[in-house]
Amino acid sequence: MSREPPLPALVFWAVLGLAPLVAPGWLLAQLAQHLGYGLLALSLAWVWGQAGLLSFCQALFFGSGAYLFALLALGRIPGLPDSPWLGLLCAPLFSALLAFLLGLALLSARIGSGAAWAVMTLVLGVIAERVAVTSPWLGGSNGLVGVPPLAVPWPSGTFELVDPLPLYLLLFAATALVHLALARHIASPAGALVRAVRDDALRAAHLGIDPLRLRLFVFTGAAAIAGLGGGLFAAQFGFVAPPLLGLGLSTEALVWVAVGGRGSPLAALVGTLVVKGVEELLGRWLEAWWPLAMGLVVVAVVLAFPAGLVGGLLARRGRPVPADVAGGARRAAVRTSS
Amino acid sequence: MEAPLLDVRNLVKGFGGVLAVAGASLSLDRGEVLALIGPNGCGKTTLFNLVTGIERPDAGVIRFAGRDITGLPPQRIARLGIGRTFQVPGVFASASVRENLAVAAAAARRPLSEVAPMLAWAGLERWAEEPAGELPHGLQQRLELAMVVLQRPRLLLLDEPTAGWEAGESRAAAIAIRRLALQTGAAVLVVEHDLAFVRALGAEVAVMLRGRIVVRGPYGRVAADPEVRAAYLGSRA
Numbered sequence: 064m065s066r067e068p069p070l071p072a073l074v075f076w077a078v079l080g081l082a083p084l085v086a087p088g089w090l091l092a093q094l095a096q097h098l099g100y101g102l103l104a105l106s107l108a109w110v111w112g113q114a115g116l117l118s119f120c121q122a123l124f125f126g127s128g129a130y131l132f133a134l135l136a137l138g139r140i141p142g143l144p145d146s147p148w149l150g151l152l153c154a155p156l157f158s159a160l161l162a163f164l165l166g167l168a169l170l171s172a173r174i175g176s177g178a179a180w181a182v183m184t185l186v187l188g189v190i191a192e193r194v195a196v197t198s199p200w201l202g203g204s205n206g207l208v209g210v211p212p213l214a215v216p217w218p219s220g221t222f223e224l225v226d227p228l229p230l231y232l233l234l235f236a237a238t239a240l241v242h243l244a245l246a247r248h249i250a251s252p253a254g255a256l257v258r259a260v261r262d263d264a265l266r267a268a269h270l271g272i273d274p275l276r277l278r279l280f281v282f283t284g285a286a287a288i289a290g291l292g293g294g295l296f297a298a299q300f301g302f303v304a305p306p307l308l309g310l311g312l313s314t315e316a317l318v319w320v321a322v323g324g325r326g327s328p329l330a331a332l333v334g335t336l337v338v339k340g341v342e343e344l345l346g347r348w349l350e351a352w353w354p355l356a357m358g359l360v361v362v363a364v365v366l367a368f369p370a371g372l373v374g375g376l377l378a379r380r381g382r383p384v385p386a387d388v389a390g391g392a393r394r395a396a397v398r399t400s401s
Numbered sequence: 402m403e404a405p406l407l408d409v410r411n412l413v414k415g416f417g418g419v420l421a422v423a424g425a426s427l428s429l430d431r432g433e434v435l436a437l438i439g440p441n442g443c444g445k446t447t448l449f450n451l452v453t454g455i456e457r458p459d460a461g462v463i464r465f466a467g468r469d470i471t472g473l474p475p476q477r478i479a480r481l482g483i484g485r486t487f488q489v490p491g492v493f494a495s496a497s498v499r500e501n502l503a504v505a506a507a508a509a510r511r512p513l514s515e516v517a518p519m520l521a522w523a524g525l526e527r528w529a530e531e532p533a534g535e536l537p538h539g540l541q542q543r544l545e546l547a548m549v550v551l552q553r554p555r556l557l558l559l560d561e562p563t564a565g566w567e568a569g570e571s572r573a574a575a576i577a578i579r580r581l582a583l584q585t586g587a588a589v590l591v592v593e594h595d596l597a598f599v600r601a602l603g604a605e606v607a608v609m610l611r612g613r614i615v616v617r618g619p620y621g622r623v624a625a626d627p628e629v630r631a632a633y634l635g636s637r638a
Contacts, residue, residue, distance in 0.1 A: 252507035259493050259504045266491035269453060270508040270552065271479035 067246050068377060072329050076239055083228055091227040095299060097339045098234040102292030103312075104319045104331040105241055106285035111317075112325030113249060114281040115261030116176050119185035119313050120165075121289055126191065126308030127161055128154035128290030132297040133207040139200070147213045151294045158290025159283045166282040170275050176264070185310060192309030206304030213298045230299055237295060238332070241288055245328045257281055322364050324374015333373045404467045406431045406588050407452070407556055412461035414447055421447040422458070423612030429556065434582050434589045435617075436599045439609035440632065445592045446488070448609070449558050453485050454478040465556065479508075484554030484587075488561045490541035494534025498525050498544055501533050505548035515551060523547035539570070550581065557581075559591045563598050575601035 079098075083091060103125045110116050132154045138145025165187060174180050196204045213233070214221040224230055248254050257277055259267040264274040297303050306312060316335075323334015341360065345353035368375050405428035414422040422444040429435055439445055450456040452463055454475040463471045470478055479485075492501050502516040520526050523543045528536055533544055542562060549557060559578070563571035575598045582589045593599055599606060600620055607617040608629050616626045623629055 252503060252513065255496070255500055255504045256507055258496065259508075262493045262495055263491065265455070265475070266487075266493070267504075267508070268475035269479050269485050269491065270505050270548065271476050272504075272508045273474075273476045 067249070067327055067329050071373075071377060072242070072246065075329060075333065076242075079235060079239075083231060088227040091231040093343070094336075095227065095231040095234040096296075097336050098231075098238045099292050099296045099299065100316070100319070100339065101238050101332045101335045102241060102295070103289050103316050104323070104335040105238070105245055105328050106288035106292070107316050107320045108325055108328045108331035109245060109249075109288070110281055110285040111320065112327070112331070113254065113257050113261065114176075114278055116278060116282060117181045117184075117317075118282075118285075119181055119310060119317070120188040120191070121285070121316055122310075122312035123188050123191045123308050124158040124162055124286035124289035125293040125296070125312065125316075126195070126303070126305075128158045128293030129297040129303040129307050130195070130201060130207070130293075131157040131290075132294040133210040133303045134201075136211045136297070137207060137209070139207075145211075147211050147298060151213065151291075151298065154294030154297075155287040155290040158293065159287035162286030163279065163283045166279045170278055170282075176261075176278070188308065188310045188313050192305045195305035195308055201305075202303075204305060206302055206307075208302045210297050210301045210303065212301065224298070234295060234299070237291065241291070242328055242332060245288075249328070318361050320371075322361060322372055324368075324371020324377065326370060326374045327377050330371050330373035330377060334371060337372065403430075404464070405429060406433075406466055407590070408462075408464040409448075409452065410462045410464075412448065412451055412463065413459045414444075414451055414456055415459055420612050422451065424461070425609065425613050427607060427614055429588045429590055431555070431588055432582060432586050434579060434602065434604035435591070436602055436604055436606045437590060437592045437609060438594070438596075438599060438606060443609045444612040445609055446560060447612075449485065449560055449592065452478075453483060453558065479552075482553075482555035483558065484549035484552055484556070485558040486542070486545045486549055486560055486562060488564060490538065490545040492533040492536075492541050492544050492548070494532065496533060497530050498533050498536070499529045501544055501548055502551060505551045509552035511551060511553070519547050519551045522550075550585065553585065554587055557587050557589045559589065559593075561592055561594065563593065563595050571595050571598040572601040574598065575603075578602065579604070 079094070082094060086094070103121060106124070107118060107121045110118050110121065132147070132150035134140050135143060135150035135153060136145060136147040143149065169180065169183055174183060195201045195206070201207065213224045215224070224233060256267070256272055259270070260272060260274045260277050268274055293307065296307070319335040319338045320331045321334070322338050323332065324330030342353065342357055345356050349356055364372060370378055407427070407429040409425060409427040412422050412425045413420065425444065425448055437445055447456065451458050454473050454477070457472045461471070462469060465481055465483060468481070470481065493504060496504065499516060499520065502519055503513055506513055506516055520529055523546070525540065525544055525547065528540060533541060536544065546559070546562065562578070563574050578589060578591065579602060581587070591602065605618060606620050606623045607614050608623055608626070609615070610628070610632050616623055616629055
């Protein structure tokens with residue numbers, strides 16, 4: 064079985080759905096931001112947990128979605144109208160296109176899904192951040208500011224989505240829908256094929272599965288999710304900056320997903336909220352020392368719960384959505400020449 | 402005359418100056434069962450790897466059902482109808498037995514309703530929800546075979562399917578493989594060291610020595626061949 068148990072997901076979304084009834088505005092705004100990051104975590108849980116592609120450049124797709132939203136909302140792309148909604152539509156598409164091209168180049172180079180792949184993704188993230196820093200069109204190291212928010216027609220004119228409640232509801236709906244779609248995919252035969260390639264690509268190929276095509280599908284789809292998160296981030300905060308593309312945010316996302324559990328999208332989401340929440344608390348208590356304490360907490364969690372805080376619990380409720388555990392022993396079979 | 406289902410001509414493959422396969426030729430008709438034997442290092446598994454696309458030959462041609470498949474990637478060869486098992490069972494360790502069969506079904510676009518009958522066919526119902534990696538070796542081999550059979554291949558390549566089995570078990574496996582060929586109409590090429598299994602298989606035997614097929618025929622005739630006796634069978638024949 065590879066489906067997430069439905070009850071924990073229902074409880075999770077029910078609690079978040081009721082939050083507007085009890086949470087103050089500042090907390091809703093914070094939760095909305097974390098749900099945006101949750102989209103980045105979902106994309107990483109898919110590409111890393113399900114497809115076994117450890118990606119150090121997932122923020123590149125988050126940031127590219129954010130930049131595209133900003134460029135379109137600010138009317139900086141010649142020939143296209145200045146429209147935040149068009150930006151939100153194009154953000155995931157652009158990130159997906161970028162991931163398709165980069166993924167095709169990397170996967171076609173037959174570097175596999177191991178260390179070489181991880182290093183190449185790391186390099187991509189660093190390059191993307193450098194490009195943004197040095198490009199005047201992208202605002203250089205300051206990024207782009209004054210990005211218009213999303214707005215909907217209203218009887219008294221237009222209603223801009225800038226207050227915490229509408230922004231929270233938008234992020235809640237987007238993240239919940241993406242989670243639902245991803246959970247359904249993971250439980251489907253297509254999801255099983257993705258895990259088969261992760262566990263043993265050569266064996267999967269002998270069953271007629273095309274590993275390159277499946278990995279490219281996941282890498283591209285996951286980038287679209289990250290791009291949507293980036294577009295919503297830009298709509299929420301009204302600015303974009305090079306760190307949104309870079310290694311720092313990609314590594315943070317890896318921590319969220321590792322702490323929650325990469326084998327399950329729900330675990331990745333909870334991991335994001337937990338880590339961001341603990342960061343806030345430690346920041347208040349320990350001031351400048353909080354990153355050190357956070358690092359120790361992360362190391363302790365990863366050592367004590369290899370499947371993640373939530374991934375381990377979900378695994379006990381049923382069969383886990385398994386993380387990469389396939390042995391290399393099977394591959395030895397084909398290396399053995401008789 | 403109908404072309405052979407599998408037609409391997411003058412296949413050559415070297416690794417760093419060592420010729421693992423040195424001009425091997427072999428053909429197999431529809432529904433035919435053939436045992437491929439030979440001493441360790443004679444090139445049997447490399448021949449399988451060439452036929453299934455893991456390795457590209459340096460020279461020679463492989464035709465399947467009249468089509469040149471030389472150098473095609475493994476997934477395209479599998480989709481044409483060539484199934485393979487490995488010496489170390491190639492199951493997906495973290496997935497359950499049922500999931501492994503579901504993957505095989507999905508990959509071959511077979512309905513998932515075929516998974517349950519295949520579990521019964523392989524006698525794996527008891528372990529259906531167990532992680533495949535935790536099964537004993539013999540059960541993993543059975544699962545791997547069931548995964549391949551579920552895909553309805555036209556040619557089945559079995560690489561030492563009874564390695565590590567008791568003599569009685571291997572004879573039963575030989576009978577099961579013959580029955581499988583009859584039931585499915587698939588041709589079967591089996592690499593095997595266990596001569597009791599090969600005898601029980603009751604099929605033609607091809608002997609591979611130093612990267613070439615040197616003799617082929619009924620077990621009795623092959624066993625009497627002086628070159629084979631000297632190089633491989635020796636006093637065990």
